[in-house]
Every structure is written in structure tokens, then in C-alpha cells.
Amino acid sequence: MRVMVIGSGGREHALAWKIAQSPLVDALFVAPGNGGTEGVATNLNIDITNHAAVIAAAQEHAIDFVVVGPDAQVVAGLGDDIRAAGIACFCPSKQAGQLEGSKSFTKALCDEFDIPTAAYGRFEDEASALAYLYTQGAPIVIKADGLAAGKGVTVAMSVEEAEAAIIDCFAGAFGASGASVVIEEFMQGEEVSLFVLTDGSAILPLTTAQDHKRAFDGDTGPNTGGMGAYSPAPVMSREIYDETMARIVEPTVRGMAQRGTPYAGVLYAGLMLTEAGPKLVEYNARFGDPECQVMMMRMESDIVPLLHAVATGTLAGQNVAWKDQFALTVIMATQGYPGDYGKGSEIKGVDGLDNNALTVFHAGTKRDGNRLLANGGRVLNVTALGASVKEAQESAYRGVDAIDWPEGFCRRDIGWREIAREG
Structure with missing residues (x-):
């Protein structure tokens, strides 16, 4: 099978890294990719907002299967256009992608199918x-x-x-x-994310994770795209998981199908664990970033048959196996992120760091000959396995400390909640 991954971030590097391990894959391309993806695939320097250019590249390289990573491409309907060209594609439809693309769309779905979420108002x-x-x-x-x-x-x-x-x-x-703006009640509790695959009918639960959205230690500073994550999240007990599936995830998949807009892809439920039970914070219509990185590190199964089963409506009966370990990722970002930041600073010490328990996924990087340069806000995802969150954290920060990049910064407390519980 010849596969193309769409995107240029850490999520896409993690997906390409995992897909490249599949014996089913003969050739792997990433469009446009980054300084890390070229280590596992062939980068294609194309504008992914130009759907015709994406399809032309897929046809030129005889691609059998496309995996779309970023939210903007999901919401823009790239998957629909690729499927219309006769190519199998892992990507929700544009209509289904409104679960992420419109907060008010999701709120209306919650109202219609009695899915617990924060009280809200929408204003124009x-x-x-x-x-x-x-x-x-x-x-x-x-x-x-x-x-x-x-x-x-x-x-x-x-x-x-x-x-x-x-x-x-x-x-x-x-x-x-x-x-337009959605104003929600402030929900008290702890946030956790649950990921499932669905082909619009069958649902295959994946795993849980916890992200760290604030820029600085102690969950302070502005919101970001995510400064680190770990998986699984032990705070998601079996009882909470069962309630989440029964009251949130299953009614969503069923409701989307009933509305005539079946959801086929990965469904990422951001949850708040309140005293009244789990409530939906929001849905994302793609793998999280940086949650994807920790999930790919932990996934034992070949991911390609799972993604292809979603794309072809054959997910029923599929299973997924996980390593009996925790994974934790630390985001190294350019100074100034999520505000204004510079580009082009050199990063040293990354190549050669990877081993069985640690992988550095690239996000905002590019190669200039033998030099690795920062080319974005979130730049590197130092990702490690461990028998506990604490052990995974220690390994990840050893990786961070081996990287020479004065213009970068990271949080030093990723995983702090679970580590406090571990004692």
C-alpha cells in the first residue's frame, strides 16, 4: 500500500512514524512534512490548502490511501475531495467535521441528544x-x-x-x-481526553490522555495548542469511562448518523470530570496534538488496518493492543510562543537521541543542509515511555536536557497531577 499523510506538525510526524512500521506499507509520503518526517517518509512540498494540488500529487505518486492530520483540512472538506477523486481517505466529511469546526454545532447536537455539557449561550x-x-x-x-x-x-x-x-x-x-462567540459556564473538575475510532456505526475505543494547555509551569500563562501530554490517564476510571461512552460518545455517533451526517474518523472527546459526572468540553475531529504523539508511542497494534477500516466502513471486529507503559511528551517551543516568535534558530543535539524508549517528534522544524532549524511555535515533541508517569517524565526531560537550543523553552512540570497522585 502507498500511503500519504497530510500535515506538517508533531501529530503528523508521529502518525508517519507509526505508519512506516506497518508491513502493509510499500511507500510513505508526507505533505508537506517537516525536518523530522523526512527520516521516515518522502516529503512532498505542496500547499495542502490547495485540494487540487493534493489530489494531483496523490495521483502522481499512485497513492492508495490518504491520512489527513490537521483540523483545518478536515473542516475544509479535504477528505470529501480526495474520496471524490476515487482515493481512500481517513478523514471525516466536511459536514461531520463541524463537530470541531463549530462550537455551536456541537452544542446543538448535545441539546438534541441529551449529551451532558456546560450551559452556554451563542452570540453574533x-x-x-x-x-x-x-x-x-x-x-x-x-x-x-x-x-x-x-x-x-x-x-x-x-x-x-x-x-x-x-x-x-x-x-x-x-x-x-x-x-460568533460561545459563552459557557465554568466547569469545576479535572480535564481528560478520550479517543475512539468510528466508521459511523462501529466504535473502537482507543485510549485516554491528559494535555497541558497553559504555556508555563503550574498551569499559568496563555492557552496554547498544548505544551505536553501523557497517556493513559488513570483519573479516567472504568466507571467514568463507561458513563462517558454511554452518555457522550455513543449518543454522538448515533446522533450524527441519524442526522444524515455520519462521523467516520477519530473522535477526540475533551471531557471535564465534574461532581455530577463527566461532561463534554468539546470535540475535536482529528488526533490531538500532542496527544497523538503519546498514543503512537504506546500503540502495539499496526495502525494502518485500523485507519483503513475506518475509511472503508469495516471497523466492526477490529481490536487494538497497547504497551503496558505510560508515555509522556514535552513540547519544546520557540521563545514568545503562543505570541510572536522568531524563526530560523539552529537546534543541535536532536539527531541520534531516539531509542526504544524515547523518540523526538518534530513539529515546527526544517532542514538546511546538515542544520536543523526552528520553523514554528511548537517545534519539538520529546516523547518517552516509562513504567509510571514519573519514570516517563524523567526520561523525557533527560532528552530535553540533551538538546542544545537556547531560543527554545518548555514547561518542566508535564504530568504533575498524576505524579502527585503516584506519590
């Missing part, structure tokens, strides 16, 4: 959004309705902070994504 002008805020008070959560690269959410602890977030959205801080 600043005045009505502010009026609602003043009736609710703080803490409160302000969300741009559309995609905003993980940065369109403000957990406001004061009315003033919430006001600023609303004004920013309607002033164009997130472009068209902020043209």
Missing part, C-alpha cells in the same frame, strides 16, 4: 455577548465559535478578562472564527 454581536456576560459573572469561558489553532478559548477568572476576550473576538483577533 458584541453587545448581546457582553449583556449575557454581565448576567452570568465570572469565572466563565469565552470561545471563538470556529477554529483558532487552540488559542480561541479564554477561561476568564474575572468579568474584566471575559470582557476583553469577547471584544478581541469581535474585533477580529481570530478572523472569521470569532465572528
Whole structure:
């Protein structure tokens, strides 16, 4: 099988790394890829927002199967266009991708199928959004309705902070994504993510993970696309898992099918574990980043048959096996991220670090001859296995400390909640 992965981040490097291990794969391409993906695949320097160019490249390289990574391409309907060209594709439809592409779409689905989530209001002008805020008070959560690269959410602890977030959205801080705003109640509890594969009918649960969204230690600083993660998340007990599947995931898959927009892909449920039980924070219509990195490190099974079964509606009866270990990833980012940051600084000490228990997935990197350069905000994902979260954390930070990159930074406390519980 000849496979092409779409995307250029750490998620796509992790997917390509795992796909490359499959005996079913004869040739692997990544479009456009990064400085790390070229170690496991052939990079194709194409504009993935140009669907015709993606399809032309797939046809030129006789691709049998395309795996779409990024949320923007899911929401833009790249999967639909690839399938229309007669090529099998792992990617939800554009209509189903609204589960991530529109917060209000998901909220309406929750209302219709009685899926527990935060109380909310949706607004298309600043005045009505502010009026609602003043009736609710703080803490409160302000969300741009559309995609905003993980940065369109403000957990406001004061009315003033919430006001600023609303004004920013309607002033164009997130472009068209902020043209409407969803305001949610602040849910008290611990966040956890559950991933499942579904072909629109059958559901294959994958695993759990916990992400770290804030930029700095102690969960302080601005929201980011994610500064680290670990998997599995022991806080997700069997009882909570069963309740989540029965009340959140299964009604979503069933409801999407009933609406005539079946969801086929990986469904990523961001959950809040409240005193009243698990509630949906939001859905993502793709593998998480950086959660994908820890999942791929732990996955024992060949991923290619699973992804292909989703794409071809044959997921029923499939199984997945996991290593009996924890995985933890630390994101190394360019100073200034998630705000303004520079590009082009040299990174040394990465090549040769990988071993059976540690892999450095690249995100925002590019090669310049023998030099490895930073080319983005989140740049490297240092990912390690261990018998405990603490052991995986120690291994990952040993990897971080072996990398020479003065212009980079990372959090030093990834996994802190579970490590505190481990004692």
C-alpha cells in the first residue's frame, strides 16, 4: 500500500512514524512534512490548502490511501475531495467535521441528544455577548465559535478578562472564527481526553490522555495548542469511562448518523470530570496534538488496518493492543510562543537521541543542509515511555536536557497531577 499523510506538525510526524512500521506499507509520503518526517517518509512540498494540488500529487505518486492530520483540512472538506477523486481517505466529511469546526454545532447536537455539557449561550454581536456576560459573572469561558489553532478559548477568572476576550473576538483577533462567540459556564473538575475510532456505526475505543494547555509551569500563562501530554490517564476510571461512552460518545455517533451526517474518523472527546459526572468540553475531529504523539508511542497494534477500516466502513471486529507503559511528551517551543516568535534558530543535539524508549517528534522544524532549524511555535515533541508517569517524565526531560537550543523553552512540570497522585 502507498500511503500519504497530510500535515506538517508533531501529530503528523508521529502518525508517519507509526505508519512506516506497518508491513502493509510499500511507500510513505508526507505533505508537506517537516525536518523530522523526512527520516521516515518522502516529503512532498505542496500547499495542502490547495485540494487540487493534493489530489494531483496523490495521483502522481499512485497513492492508495490518504491520512489527513490537521483540523483545518478536515473542516475544509479535504477528505470529501480526495474520496471524490476515487482515493481512500481517513478523514471525516466536511459536514461531520463541524463537530470541531463549530462550537455551536456541537452544542446543538448535545441539546438534541441529551449529551451532558456546560450551559452556554451563542452570540453574533458584541453587545448581546457582553449583556449575557454581565448576567452570568465570572469565572466563565469565552470561545471563538470556529477554529483558532487552540488559542480561541479564554477561561476568564474575572468579568474584566471575559470582557476583553469577547471584544478581541469581535474585533477580529481570530478572523472569521470569532465572528460568533460561545459563552459557557465554568466547569469545576479535572480535564481528560478520550479517543475512539468510528466508521459511523462501529466504535473502537482507543485510549485516554491528559494535555497541558497553559504555556508555563503550574498551569499559568496563555492557552496554547498544548505544551505536553501523557497517556493513559488513570483519573479516567472504568466507571467514568463507561458513563462517558454511554452518555457522550455513543449518543454522538448515533446522533450524527441519524442526522444524515455520519462521523467516520477519530473522535477526540475533551471531557471535564465534574461532581455530577463527566461532561463534554468539546470535540475535536482529528488526533490531538500532542496527544497523538503519546498514543503512537504506546500503540502495539499496526495502525494502518485500523485507519483503513475506518475509511472503508469495516471497523466492526477490529481490536487494538497497547504497551503496558505510560508515555509522556514535552513540547519544546520557540521563545514568545503562543505570541510572536522568531524563526530560523539552529537546534543541535536532536539527531541520534531516539531509542526504544524515547523518540523526538518534530513539529515546527526544517532542514538546511546538515542544520536543523526552528520553523514554528511548537517545534519539538520529546516523547518517552516509562513504567509510571514519573519514570516517563524523567526520561523525557533527560532528552530535553540533551538538546542544545537556547531560543527554545518548555514547561518542566508535564504530568504533575498524576505524579502527585503516584506519590
